[in-house]
Amino acid sequence: MKVQILGTGCPKCKMLEANAREALTEIGLDAELVKVDNIDDIMDMGVMVTPALAIDGDVKSAGKLLTKDQIITILKEVK
Amino acid sequence: MAGCSCAGSQIKLVYACSGAANTGLLSDQVARKLRDQGFGSMTCLAAVGADLSGFIQSGKSADKNIVIDGCPVGCGKKIFEKNNIPFEHFITTNYGVEKGKTEITQEVISRVTSEISVKI
Numbered sequence: 169m170k171v172q173i174l175g176t177g178c179p180k181c182k183m184l185e186a187n188a189r190e191a192l193t194e195i196g197l198d199a200e201l202v203k204v205d206n207i208d209d210i211m212d213m214g215v216m217v218t219p220a221l222a223i224d225g226d227v228k229s230a231g232k233l234l235t236k237d238q239i240i241t242i243l244k245e246v247k
Numbered sequence: 248m249a250g251c252s253c254a255g256s257q258i259k260l261v262y263a264c265s266g267a268a269n270t271g272l273l274s275d276q277v278a279r280k281l282r283d284q285g286f287g288s289m290t291c292l293a294a295v296g297a298d299l300s301g302f303i304q305s306g307k308s309a310d311k312n313i314v315i316d317g318c319p320v321g322c323g324k325k326i327f328e329k330n331n332i333p334f335e336h337f338i339t340t341n342y343g344v345e346k347g348k349t350e351i352t353q354e355v356i357s358r359v360t361s362e363i364s365v366k367i
Binding site for chain 1 (some may be wrong): 252300301
């Protein structure tokens, strides 16, 4: 599984990445955490509002700073 | 262009049906003009209709989605309703334009853009 954090480096993007890392650690999921910070790549995924979180290319959230628990919920739905 | 929610400014997204009729052309041109005038970022209605996740999630989190349909068939309206995404709706035929008849000139584009812009 690949968890993608989309954002150009703003504070919320960094916090979302940290929350995602914590979420992965907490549930012990062996997933790759990838930052997508190139605006063209972000736009190619149809994301118009950052930060965004995608799993294996499927955008699950945009424009929201998800908490660790919210990310865990999403990960469990996908797993 | 994608916007960051950190910036604090409102995220407004503009969509046009861009249909085959003259009114579809007008919806497209008005959307582009609104974008150029800074009323929001234009993005793809077809992508929302195609259930592309990035576009749907962006629409759900935008502060305002402005949907411009060319005619009362309302394809854009139906796409947004189907996806339960809130939106403001405009139809070009409500602005003195007849489907299949009115020539879409720069004057018409400017006038309809101006009339819609005061409502968003």
